[in-house]
Structures are given as C-alpha cells and as structure tokens.
Amino acid sequence: MLNSHIHLDFDYVNPPSSTTTGVIVPSTGKDNWDNVIACCTKDNHSHYALGIHPWFIDDHQMIDLYSLEVLIEEKKPVAIGECGLDYVKVKDRNKQRFFFDEQVALATRFNLPLIIHSVQATEDVTDLLKSYSKSRGVIHAYSGSLQQAENLLKINFLFGFGNTLVNPHAYKLHDIVKFLPIESIVIETDDHNNSDELIQVAERVARIKKIPVEQVIEQCDQNTLDLFNLS
Numbered sequence: 001m002l003n004s005h006i007h008l009d010f011d012y013v014n015p016p017s018s019t020t021t022g023v024i025v026p027s028t029g030k031d032n033w034d035n036v037i038a039c040c041t042k043d044n045h046s047h048y049a050l051g052i053h054p055w056f057i058d059d060h061q062m063i064d065l066y067s068l069e070v071l072i073e074e075k076k077p078v079a080i081g082e083c084g085l086d087y088v089k090v091k092d093r094n095k096q097r098f099f100f101d102e103q104v105a106l107a108t109r110f111n112l113p114l115i116i117h118s119v120q121a122t123e124d125v126t127d128l129l130k131s132y133s134k135s136r137g138v139i140h141a142y143s144g145s146l147q148q149a150e151n152l153l154k155i156n157f158l159f160g161f162g163n164t165l166v167n168p169h170a171y172k173l174h175d176i177v178k179f180l181p182i183e184s185i186v187i188e189t190d191d192h193n194n195s196d197e198l199i200q201v202a203e204r205v206a207r208i209k210k211i212p213v214e215q216v217i218e219q220c221d222q223n224t225l226d227l228f229n230l231s
C-alpha cells in the first residue's frame, strides 16, 4: 500500500510499518529540502518532492525559486510540492499566488506532477492550473466542494484523501468520494502521527464506494505509481 503524502521528516510522524510499501515525502520549503532528500535515500521505496508550501512563503524570496530550480535539476524529485494557496492561514494572497504560479511553471518545464495544498482557494487554484495546459498533479487533503471537484476532474487532476475522511460525520467529503472515479483517488496520512492508519482511509473509501478494500488499495497504488512515474 502506497502513502501518497507523508511528512516523514517531521519528528512526531511515526514511520509506517511494512504494510506500507512506498511513500511520497513532500517538502515545505528551503529549510527541509535537505531533510526530505536524506529521509528518502535509505531505500528505493521513499520518494521526495521539492517545493515551497504557502504557509512558509514569508521565509522565502525570489532567489529561493532559483535555488529550487537548480535543486530540481540536480536531485530529480518525483514532484514539485507541496505548493498551493491557503486563504485561511496566509493573508498575503498576491505573494502566495506568485510563488504558486512560479512552481506550476517549473512543474510544466520539468514535466513533473504537482502536489497541491489548497484551503478555501480551490477556484483560484483551478484557474491557475487551467492556464497551464500541461499541468498535472494531485490536490492533497481535498477540502473543496463537489462542484469544484468536477472542474478539477475535467483537467485530470487527482484527489488525495486522508484521516478526515475516516470521520463518520464528514458527509460532504464522503459525497465527493462517492462521485469521483476510483481512478482519480489517492490516499495519504499527511502529518498525522500514526501513518499506519492509512488502511483506515482505504477502508473508508471502500465502504463509501461499496467495493472491496483490496480493489481500493490496488487502484490507488496504481494511481500513485502513474502520477509520480514510478512504475
């Protein structure tokens, strides 16, 4: 079972047991680029992504985008991320839009998928992605509406779901999972401390879609392999 989004370099995130056969480790900015790379060099099943998370854009300047570009060329990450827009936690919308736009441009140039963080910003995220016809990737921890999911599905983006889906009262999310084709879903534990709870996310998807959990795991694994070019 593949975990499409786990912050393995965070102290409080426990490494998964052997039921997890591979992981994608996104970064949050220049302060942890080296850490995520180090985290993933121990085996062939851990893969890193490099990017600048909207929460940390205040620690970054234009020059850091050049450093990111050099590092991408040198270290060959499987994706750019995580990057995106967060209109709840980050006040400066222009600066975050600028950094996101630049990273979508980088992803297009290097033909890499994007790992996107989007909170209360899905309309703007979608508009920006649409302006780059070759952009592809995943909206991780999807929290937008059903209508917005439809629009993202039209441009072939994938949707990541994690522990919030397991909540029996997360009706809105459950409806979105019911609507989405299983080919567009990947599972994750993000910064949740117990990464072995990934199986519970798979079980919840299976329950919502009324299909066996084995089928969910197999298809979500395939989606992750295809997206990050790991097969």
Ligand SMILES: [Zn+2]
Pocket: 005, 007, 026, 082, 190, 191
């Ligand atoms: Zn994350």
